[in-house]
Amino acid sequence: MDKMIIDNIEYRITGSETILDSAKVLDIEIPTLCHNEHIKPYGACRLCLVEVALKSNPEAAKLMPACTTLADPNYIIKTKSERIQKARHFIMEMLLSRCPESNEIKALAEKIGVYSSENNRTKDYLLNRAASYTDTKCILCGLCVRVCDEITERYALGFSGRGMKRRVNTPFDKISDSCIGCGSCAYVCPTKTITLEEA
Amino acid sequence: MPNYPMELLICSGTGCVGNGSLELIKAFREELKKQKLESKIKIAPSSCHGLCGNGPVILVQPDNIYYQNVTLNDVKDIVNTHCLKGEALIRLMPKEAVKNENIPKLKEIGFFSKQRLVALYNRGVIDPESIDEYIARGGYKGAARALIHMKSEEIIEEIIAAGLRGRGGAGFPTGVKWGLCAKSESDEKYIICNCDEGDPGAFMDRSIMESDPHSVLEGMLIGAKAMGAREGFIYIRSEYPLAIKHFQKAIDDANEYGLLGKDIMNSGTDFKLSIYRGAGAFVCGEETSLIHSLEGVLPEPHGRPPYPAVSGYMGKPTNINNTETWSNVPHILRQGAKWFASIGTEKSKGTKVFSLVGKVKNTGLIEVPMGITLREIVFDIGGGVPNGKKFKAVQTGGPSGGCLPKSLLDISVDYESLQEAGSIMGSGGMIVMDEDTCMVELARYFLSFSLEESCGKCTPCREGTRHMHDILTAITAGEGKEGDIELLEEMGELIKETALCGLGKTAPNPVLTTIKHFRHEYEAHIRDHKCPAKACKNLIKFEVIKENCTGCTLCAKSCPVSAIRGEPKKIHEIDQSICVKCGICRSVCRFNAIGVD
Numbered sequence: 001m002d003k004m005i006i007d008n009i010e011y012r013i014t015g016s017e018t019i020l021d022s023a024k025v026l027d028i029e030i031p032t033l034c035h036n037e038h039i040k041p042y043g044a045c046r047l048c049l050v051e052v053a054l055k056s057n058p059e060a061a062k063l064m065p066a067c068t069t070l071a072d073p074n075y076i077i078k079t080k081s082e083r084i085q086k087a088r089h090f091i092m093e094m095l096l097s098r099c100p101e102s103n104e105i106k107a108l109a110e111k112i113g114v115y116s117s118e119n120n121r122t123k124d125y126l127l128n129r130a131a132s133y134t135d136t137k138c139i140l141c142g143l144c145v146r147v148c149d150e151i152t153e154r155y156a157l158g159f160s161g162r163g164m165k166r167r168v169n170t171p172f173d174k175i176s177d178s179c180i181g182c183g184s185c186a187y188v189c190p191t192k193t194i195t196l197e198e199a
Numbered sequence: 200m201p202n203y204p205m206e207l208l209i210c211s212g213t214g215c216v217g218n219g220s221l222e223l224i225k226a227f228r229e230e231l232k233k234q235k236l237e238s239k240i241k242i243a244p245s246s247c248h249g250l251c252g253n254g255p256v257i258l259v260q261p262d263n264i265y266y267q268n269v270t271l272n273d274v275k276d277i278v279n280t281h282c283l284k285g286e287a288l289i290r291l292m293p294k295e296a297v298k299n300e301n302i303p304k305l306k307e308i309g310f311f312s313k314q315r316l317v318a319l320y321n322r323g324v325i326d327p328e329s330i331d332e333y334i335a336r337g338g339y340k341g342a343a344r345a346l347i348h349m350k351s352e353e354i355i356e357e358i359i360a361a362g363l364r365g366r367g368g369a370g371f372p373t374g375v376k377w378g379l380c381a382k383s384e385s386d387e388k389y390i391i392c393n394c395d396e397g398d399p400g401a402f403m404d405r406s407i408m409e410s411d412p413h414s415v416l417e418g419m420l421i422g423a424k425a426m427g428a429r430e431g432f433i434y435i436r437s438e439y440p441l442a443i444k445h446f447q448k449a450i451d452d453a454n455e456y457g458l459l460g461k462d463i464m465n466s467g468t469d470f471k472l473s474i475y476r477g478a479g480a481f482v483c484g485e486e487t488s489l490i491h492s493l494e495g496v497l498p499e500p501h502g503r504p505p506y507p508a509v510s511g512y513m514g515k516p517t518n519i520n521n522t523e524t525w526s527n528v529p530h531i532l533r534q535g536a537k538w539f540a541s542i543g544t545e546k547s548k549g550t551k552v553f554s555l556v557g558k559v560k561n562t563g564l565i566e567v568p569m570g571i572t573l574r575e576i577v578f579d580i581g582g583g584v585p586n587g588k589k590f591k592a593v594q595t596g597g598p599s600g601g602c603l604p605k606s607l608l609d610i611s612v613d614y615e616s617l618q619e620a621g622s623i624m625g626s627g628g629m630i631v632m633d634e635d636t637c638m639v640e641l642a643r644y645f646l647s648f649s650l651e652e653s654c655g656k657c658t659p660c661r662e663g664t665r666h667m668h669d670i671l672t673a674i675t676a677g678e679g680k681e682g683d684i685e686l687l688e689e690m691g692e693l694i695k696e697t698a699l700c701g702l703g704k705t706a707p708n709p710v711l712t713t714i715k716h717f718r719h720e721y722e723a724h725i726r727d728h729k730c731p732a733k734a735c736k737n738l739i740k741f742e743v744i745k746e747n748c749t750g751c752t753l754c755a756k757s758c759p760v761s762a763i764r765g766e767p768k769k770i771h772e773i774d775q776s777i778c779v780k781c782g783i784c785r786s787v788c789r790f791n792a793i794g795v796d
């Protein structure tokens with residue numbers, strides 16, 4: 001009983017690893033957006049949700065993010081089910097509605113089957129009816145902020161505002177003195193929203 | 200303390216202070232001085248009695264007589280008639296309590312009769328700034344028992360046996376949570392009191408802090424021993440200045456009395472307590488965000504596990520409980536688990552404090568035994584709906600909770616029954632609505648709160664609640680589409696399933712429960728473009744009822760946009776192209792001549 005079950009495969013956990021790590025070892029693909037293996041997991045985009053149930057109560061599965069949830073021998077995990085498909089499509093549809101111009105988001109949506117799936121009310125609303133509120137391609141995954149804090153330790157980026165007013169910017173919207181123009185933020189950005197300028 | 204034959208306990212809680220109770224205290228003192236009665240009658244500023252809507256309120260002891268809406272003009276009369284002649288002043292009592300010339304004692308007044316005080320045991324009775332008065336009422340006996348006579352495990356067992364569950368919303372068994380934190384091995388552990396209280400219209404925790412700060416402090420001291428924590432924090436919103444002042448005084452006094460600090464009561468327990476003032480964001484009440492806020496980093500939630508009991512403040516094992524949860528603890532230690540477990544239902548033990556607001560006659564703070572019915576709360580304690588209007592629904596659990604209709608008034612108020620009915624116990628907000636409340640608009644209001652208070656970290660809470668809000672806005676504007684109700688249901692379930700923290704996971708609840716219980720109102724907005732409660736401005740029209748209009752001109756004079764025309768003594772007319780639907784004409788008309796459709 002020291003093995004976690006993931007998509008019906010018994011898997012022996014080696015030390016402290018997340019469900020996403022385990023899946024990678026087994027070549028099980030889980031889509032992610034706010035994750036980068038060199039940066040601390042964040043669990044914000046919710047694209048990597050998987051079904052997690054306890055062996056003691058296999059019927060009561062919850063959706064948990066694979067990127068932040070530690071693997072546990074008491075877990076039974078499903079990464080492919082109708083429930084997960086629905087949840088992932090919902091997340092992608094919201095992101096498509098947020099930044100319809102982003103080719104990267106569109107490509108990922110295509111890949112996980114958003115366009116080819118059957119039409120439903122939510123999809124129809126989010127792709128065709130919903131009002132647009134932003135003119136950015138930023139999906140607020142926070143990778144740029146985190147890489148700047150954790151890897152380069154420049155702390156030149158941060159979040160401001162909350163809810164729909166949340167955005168990524170430099171402190172007080174001024175070019176940070178601490179920015180060394182290393183380009184890490186632009187490099188990790190999944191939607192290519194950040195560009196570098198010659199100083 | 201000198202003994203006085205008579206005491207006037209004058210409420211100095213936030214509500215009554217707002218209604219002038221401090222001036223009243225001054226006036227009473229002057230009057231007593233003038234009549235040389237200072238040594239006979241004591242004027243005691245007291246904590247909140249709960250009937251905040253009718254303040255200032257006074258309790259006369261030992262007579263147990265309660266007065267409300269007392270003004271400066273009543274001071275002389277109370278001193279001369281009640282204090283000197285011993286005649287109670289019926290005119291200052293709640294009208295419905297005075298029957299057949301019976302002079303009601305406090306407990307005979309509807310608002311108070313069905314209440315049972317545990318967390319608010321000292322409310323209205325002691326001066327919250329006096330540690331001596333707290334001790335005189337049995338205070339710190341529970342802590343003494345725990346610190347001197349009990350092992351940590353025994354304290355935890357006692358809390359488990361009492362059946363105490365978290366009062367902050369989720370109802371997790373407190374003793375079990377303590378056990379998890381106690382088991383975590385670490386050099387440092389922390390305990391926290393959650394007094395963020397962000398629900399709109401809720402003021403339970405504020406009131407406990409203001410009126411009985413030592414009960415929270417004592418509860419935490421007991422918790423510190425049980426879990427082996429040497430430091431604790433009170434996370435309290437800055438908008439609660441009086442609560443902060445009273446709690447700081449409690450900390451200072453406890454330090455002076457040796458009830459905080461090193462080797463408390465010679466038991467070997469050390470405990471240090473300090474206040475942290477939060478900036479009042481709803482999401483900061485969520486435990487992982489609260490801990491981030493305490494640490495000085497961006498107050499966003501993170502996923503659990505790890506639970507705070509394993510890795511909390513500064514990565515150390517941490518236990519968070521709600522203010523009311525802590526304030527129950529000393530009473531359990533003082534009177535025993537058996538006594539506590541004898542109150543309430545099988546699975547929900549003890550009492551619950553609610554702030555009863557909205558369309559009820561007696562708005563205020565109440566504490567009731569679990570298992571009481573909603574009907575008893577709304578009608579017996581709350582006095583029913585004012586102005587002859589009909590009861591429509593009651594919202595429990597604030598923006599995370601649900602709306603329950605009339606047909607569910609007889610359900611028992613406990614964690615399980617409320618959840619079964621589609622709502623939650625929540626932290627104790629209870630909002631009563633009458634027939635004039637539009638349920639679609641209500642859902643939209645609560646969702647707009649969650650939307651604004653969302654931290655914006657996770658996609659579903661940030662984007663999804665905004666989409667639902669857009670759809671609701673369209674419906675209230677008469678622009679809803681066939682299928683929108685099902686769309687809201689679908690999206691609501693998806694957000695609940697995918698959001699990161701409790702804020703997003705519960706934000707759709709008010710929408711889903713109003714759809715469940717009031718679907719016809721949504722349908723009326725969408726299909727017939729009508730608002731049954733006649734509250735949505737885009738869907739209503741004010742018109743003069745010709746048969747009733749006397750041409751008195753009052754409506755025309757009162758209309759802020761001059762939309763009403765008519766000669767004196769002739770039937771008036773409303774110009775729909777100008778009317779802004781404020782409804783003032785309808786409320787000023789004395790002849791019932793303005794209709795709304």
Ligand SMILES: Cc1cc2nc3c(=O)[nH]c(=O)nc-3n(C[C@H](O)[C@H](O)[C@H](O)COP(=O)(O)O)c2cc1C
Pocket residue numbers: 364365366367368369370371373393394395396397398481482483484485486487519520521522524525626700701702
């Ligand atoms: C959005 C959100 C807001 C919350 N606000 C509060 C609050 O104001 N006060 C509180 O005690 N608990 C609040 N909670 C619950 C806490 O996360 C936590 O469960 C509680 O403080 C635990 O204490 P208890 O077990 O004594 O109830 C909130 C939860 C969420 C998701």
Ligand code: FES
Pocket residue numbers: 031032033034035042043044045046047048049065066067068
């Ligand atoms: S990748 Fe896990 S939540 Fe974003």
